[in-house]
Amino acid sequence: MTSGRPWVQAWRGGTYLLGSLVTGIATLLALPLLCHPRLARRWANWHRDRAGRLLETPLAPRPVLHVMGRRAWADPATPRDLLWLPVNAITGVALGLLALLCVGNLLTAAVATPLWWAFAPENRPRLFIDVPVTNWATAFTLGALQILLLTALAYLAFAPIARAHARICLVVLSHSAAEQLADRVAVLTRTRADVLDAHGAELRRIERDLHDGTQARLVAIAMRLAVARRALSDNPRNEQFLEELLRDAHEGTEEAMTELRDVIRSVYPPILADRGLTGALTAVTARCGVPTRLDIDNLDTVPAAVEAAVYFAVAEALTNVAKHSQATTAGVRVSRKADRLSVVITDNGAGGADDRLGTGLAGIRRRVLAFDGTVDVDSPAGGPTTIIMELPCGS
Incomplete structure (x- = not known):
């Protein structure tokens, strides 16, 4: 949760904390059942993915535990999965209750300010925990003050508290150095x-x-x-x-x-030898059937093998865009930071690209992984699609 407007961050933090309260209570109620290694692994993986999404931190998937018996208990990650159960129960309930109290009292003030008169005298709402609302002056002064203070508290505290809980989750469930x-x-x-x-x-x-x-x-x-x-x-x-x-x-x-x-x-495409990576990618984007914008930073010297891998990967990706995406625009951005070459390919098409289906994306991934690089494909149904490739390009 490192980007976006502050109110969006506060909203996401609040929903995350309230969800943690629910999962913390569920952990307490189902603790004997969740102590089974396979169920603990699934529960821990779900929380780990949830924390990664909040922190906007890409996480490698953890394997599902398929073995049983002693082999399941001997798995190196099982102790951390089991440790997460009490940690989640304690932190999730404690931090979630803070968020619930804040939201609950905020809603109480929002209802009490205009509608205090609709309640029976013995059931009048109370502001600041124990101040009954008996007249309009109290409703508008204390009600407005409570709404203002609790809104400021949610705005300032929800996001960092939620991030803190997410980091605790990742710390507990992180791999050891040996793993x-x-x-x-x-x-x-x-x-x-x-x-x-x-x-x-x-x-x-x-x-x-x-x-x-x-x-x-x-x-x-x-x-x-x-x-x-x-x-x-x-x-x-x-x-x-x-x-x-x-x-x-x-x-x-x-x-x-x-x-x-x-x-x-x-x-090895001759155009790379003649015009370099910039010229070769310019030709590829110009030939694409979809209008494509190309942005290239100063790349310095890139190894020939990496140039060829980037050239073929971009060409394959743009071919997929033209054939399958139904996109009207696309973009290619190539930049370099230290010894890492980053390639970002985007389109505004229908999305749904999945390299597990044996498409050209699988070939792109194999080509990039051959250089110890990484490929991240974000292509939700309905689009847009973003492919991020990073390759080492040090000498």
Whole structure:
């Protein structure tokens, strides 16, 4: 909850605290049931995601606990999941009650100020805890003062208190250093396997393109030239036949060169070598079927492999925008901070993009992860869509 208007932050903080009160009470009531490791993991994951959304902090998903018995109790994260139960019960109820008292007394003052007279004398509302409202002077002075003070309190306190509770949640449920290292090794192992698979597939594609295309045409050219040579030695006056063979060989040579250039372009686009990343992205955005704005900061020197990855990723993303998004505008912003290159691609289309469906986004993610980068896709139904890629670009 680091952005947005203060009133929006106060509203989000208040709803978060009231929700924490409900979950704290639920934790107390269902404590014996929630002590089961698998249920504790689900409960903890839900609170962790909730805290991350409030703090607007992207969090890597925690795996659901599928094992049972001793293996579930031996899981390194189980003690933290169980620790969160009493912590949530205490902090959620305590901080949530503060928010409830503030909101409740604010509503009481809002009702008592104009409607105090509608209550029976023995049931007249009370302001500032124990001051009965018996006349208009009390209603307008104390009622207005209570509304003003409690509104100021909610405005100033709800957001920081909610953030404090969310941070407590993340601290309790954070991975230990050993688990972070293990997770990192697992991610690198998975991305390395993906890279090797992608590299093998790319090599097979290049070999297939060369074998089925360029090599086949070169063999045909060699055969025509051999026939032309034999025909020249057997009958040097058959000019028409020789001309046809040489023309076919010449055309085949040009076609082979075209196919060879296409293969080379798929490995490293020549436009990157000629015009750099800025010029290459300018050409890509200009060719996009959707009007696309391109913003590029000073990038300094970017490794060639990273340039190629960014070029292909942006090209694939804009192709998806033009084909599937129904967008009318798109944007690409490339910036660099220290040794991290950031690429943000946006469109105002229908949204719903999901790389788990095997779309081009999956290829983009594999390409970026190969460089130990990150990809974040935000594409709710109805749009808009935002793709954020970060790649290391240090020397």
